[in-house]
Amino acid sequence: xxxxxxxxxxxxxxxxxxxxxxxxxxxxxxxxxxxxxxxxxxxxxxxxxxxxxxxxxxxxxxxxxxxxxxxxxxxxxxxxxxxxxxxxxxxxxxxxxxxxxxxxxxxxxxxxxxxxxxxxxxxxxxxxxxxxxxxxxxxxxxxxxxxxxxxxxxxxxxxxxxxx
Amino acid sequence: xxxxxxxxxxxxxxxxxxxxxxxxxxxxxxxxxxxxxxxxxxxxxxxxxxxxxxxxxxxxxxxxxxxxxxxxxxxxxxxxxxxxxxxxxxxxxxxxxxxxxxxxxxxxxxxxxxxxxxxxxxxxxxxxxxxxxxxxxxxxxxxxxxxxxxxxxxxxxxxxxxxxxxxxxxxxxxxxxxxxxxxxxxxxxxxxxxxxxxxxxxxxxxxxxxxxxxxxxxxxxxxxxxxxxxxxxxxxxxxxxxxxxxxxxxxxxxxxxxxxxxxxxxxxxxxxxxxxxxxxxxxxxxxxxxxxxxxxxxxxxxxxxxxxxxxxxxxxxxxxxxxxxxxxxxxxxxxxxxxxxxxxxxxxxxxxxxxxxxxxxxxxxxxxxxxxxxxxxxxxxxxxxxxxxxxxxxxxxxxxxxxxxxxxxxxxxxxxxxxxxxxxxxx
Numbered sequence: 359x360x361x362x363x364x365x366x367x368x369x370x371x372x373x374x375x376x377x378x379x380x381x382x383x384x385x386x387x388x389x390x391x392x393x394x395x396x397x398x399x400x401x402x403x404x405x406x407x408x409x410x411x412x413x414x415x416x417x418x419x420x421x422x423x424x425x426x427x428x429x430x431x432x433x434x435x436x437x438x439x440x441x442x443x444x445x446x447x448x449x450x451x452x453x454x455x456x457x458x459x460x461x462x463x464x465x466x467x468x469x470x471x472x473x474x475x476x477x478x479x480x481x482x483x484x485x486x487x488x489x490x491x492x493x494x495x496x497x498x499x500x501x502x503x504x505x506x507x508x509x510x511x512x513x514x515x516x517x518x519x520x521x522x
Numbered sequence: 523x524x525x526x527x528x529x530x531x532x533x534x535x536x537x538x539x540x541x542x543x544x545x546x547x548x549x550x551x552x553x554x555x556x557x558x559x560x561x562x563x564x565x566x567x568x569x570x571x572x573x574x575x576x577x578x579x580x581x582x583x584x585x586x587x588x589x590x591x592x593x594x595x596x597x598x599x600x601x602x603x604x605x606x607x608x609x610x611x612x613x614x615x616x617x618x619x620x621x622x623x624x625x626x627x628x629x630x631x632x633x634x635x636x637x638x639x640x641x642x643x644x645x646x647x648x649x650x651x652x653x654x655x656x657x658x659x660x661x662x663x664x665x666x667x668x669x670x671x672x673x674x675x676x677x678x679x680x681x682x683x684x685x686x687x688x689x690x691x692x693x694x695x696x697x698x699x700x701x702x703x704x705x706x707x708x709x710x711x712x713x714x715x716x717x718x719x720x721x722x723x724x725x726x727x728x729x730x731x732x733x734x735x736x737x738x739x740x741x742x743x744x745x746x747x748x749x750x751x752x753x754x755x756x757x758x759x760x761x762x763x764x765x766x767x768x769x770x771x772x773x774x775x776x777x778x779x780x781x782x783x784x785x786x787x788x789x790x791x792x793x794x795x796x797x798x799x800x801x802x803x804x805x806x807x808x809x810x811x812x813x814x815x816x817x818x819x820x821x822x823x824x825x826x827x828x829x830x831x832x833x834x835x836x837x838x839x840x841x842x843x844x845x846x847x848x849x850x851x852x853x854x855x856x857x858x859x860x861x862x863x864x865x866x867x868x869x870x871x872x873x874x875x876x877x878x879x880x881x882x883x884x885x886x887x888x889x890x891x892x893x894x895x896x897x898x899x900x901x902x903x904x905x906x907x908x909x910x911x912x913x914x915x916x917x918x919x920x921x922x923x924x925x926x927x928x929x930x931x932x933x934x935x936x937x938x939x940x941x942x943x944x945x946x947x948x949x
Contacts, residue, residue: 369717369718369808369810371914371916373895373896373914373916373917373918373919374916374917374918377896377918377923378895378896378897378918378919378921379896379897379921381558381559381592381593381895381897382558382593382597382598382600382601382604382897383600384559384561384562384565384604384669385562385565396917396918396923419718420717420718420721420751423717423718423751424652424914424916425651425652425895425914426649426650426651426652426654426666426667426668427559427668428559428562428668428669428670429562431668445718445721447718447721447751448721448722448751448753449652449666449667449668452667452668452671453668453670453671456668456670456671457670497685497722498544498546498685499546499683499684499685500683502683503682503683508670509670509671509674509682510566510569510570510670510673512674512682513570513673513674513677513678513682514570514571514572514573514574516674516677516678516682517570517571517574517576517677517678518574518576520678521574521576
């Protein structure tokens with residue numbers, strides 16, 4: 359069960375999630391401080407650890423559009439957030455899967471800030487409203503990476519195989 | 523069933539005779555490009571090898587390109603230190619296609635790759651930059667990836683688990699009216715299909731307008747295909763591709779002009795009559811918020827930006843210089859010009875374009891991306907409005923969430939610089 363801590367509209371770009379002016383900061387251990395930096399109130403809550411791990415961001419279509427900056431995924435992963443949206447931009451979704459950030463494609467999702475969501479294998483239940491919404495599987499090509507726990511462990515296995 | 527051009531490229535790169543849309547393949551990579559975010563790629567590359575007992579090993583240093591362009595010269599000690607780490611890595615591993623901040627070989631990655639002859643038709647190009655789509659202009663399948671994905675490419679030489687994408691066919695016929703440019707065409711298309719209209723798909727450009735278009739214009743189209751969500755844009759290679767490679771990129775290798783099959787299957791076909799197009803603007807704060815310039819004419823602007831990977835080539839500078847030549851910018855306007863590479867900078871200097879721009883009041887900056895994404899030079903003040911030939915106008919893009927960015931062609935930007943308000947260059 360996770361609480362919706364932020365409700366966003368369509369076309370939330372990587373510039374919203376992780377503004378370009380912080381791009382000199384690259385390491386996943388350092389990016390979380392700049393998560394949604396221009397939403398100063400939400401950013402302050404994150405930095406003050408007032409947002410529990412497993413909390414949910416519910417967004418609109420095309421979440422993560424724009425640049426390929428991986429910081430946009432690592433900054434969310436650093437706070438252990440889950441993103442539920444009707445659709446994600448391609449590179450962001452790949453980065454999320456590669457880093458093990460939980461993303462849920464849920465075309466009909468309806469939720470408000472404060473609602474409690476139960477995220478199942480093929481649906482999202484809004485416990486507060488009592489409504490259940492079907493979710494879609496991630497791109498099939500990526501499932502093996504999800505199953506491995508991210509691209510680093512997946513590629514590590516292949517590198518070892520290649521060397522032997 | 524016939525194949526699209528990207529199906530053909532992926533089939534060959536995966537060692538198969540054919541691939542169907544939705545197949546999962548692992549194409550070998552011909553060119554892997556990064557810029558300053560190579561700092562993160564290096565970190566993730568070492569992570570892959572952690573605990574394996576193996577020495578980190580690049581699959582092929584000759585197929586890796588690193589270009590410094592996002593923050594040059596370094597705007598902070600942090601960037602400078604990252605750039606230093608990258609230089610050390612480049613030297614240690616013998617990466618040959620390294621373009622540092624240098625007047626003799628530097629510039630923006632999406633210009634350096636084509637002009638250096640690194641991109642050929644039929645090749646698979648990946649880059650840790652979303653605008654890697656640009657290189658489809660030369661008939662390559664080129665797409666953006668994240669840093670960890672690139673680290674895996676560095677180690678393995680192939681992209682893991684790629685789903686063969688569907689393709690949208692865009693057919694553009696007719697002659698673009700005077701002062702209506704390729705930028706207007708791509709903005710029109712993005713407005714028509716939306717910022718996610720091509721998500722997970724390729725846009726394949728066809729039609730006599732495209733056939734007559736220079737590689738520079740094709741680069742603009744493919745560059746901004748990602749703003750409709752496209753995995754890549756691509757133009758089937760033709761005589762113009764060969765001309766560009768021979769005359770401007772110094773390529774003497776044989777050029778493969780394989781195009782799509784006549785019976786290829788497309789998710790949809792979009793037809794555009796070039797003669798109907800007018801100058802376009804992408805209005806704040808999304809790239810698909812597109813309107814004809816006439817609808818917004820008269821809006822006061824504070825900063826004009828001409829350049830970037832989208833519109834910083836010689837023909838773009840020629841258009842801008844031609845409009846402002848012998849005139850002066852409006853008093854309240856500042857105009858920043860970022861040529862896409864030092865080769866273009868020097869050529870524009872030789873042809874007098876830079877003097878014409880400077881005499882009108884423009885400031886010519888060194889080639890780089892910093893202003894476009896708000897990381898280095900050209901930040902906007904609260905409440906200010908920029909009119910820019912770059913590729914994104916998301917809230918905060920030019921370094922300030924309390925400002926606005928409109929996107930346009932070099933003709934609209936230059937005409938507006940003279941009046942100080944958004945102006946239709948057709949007069």
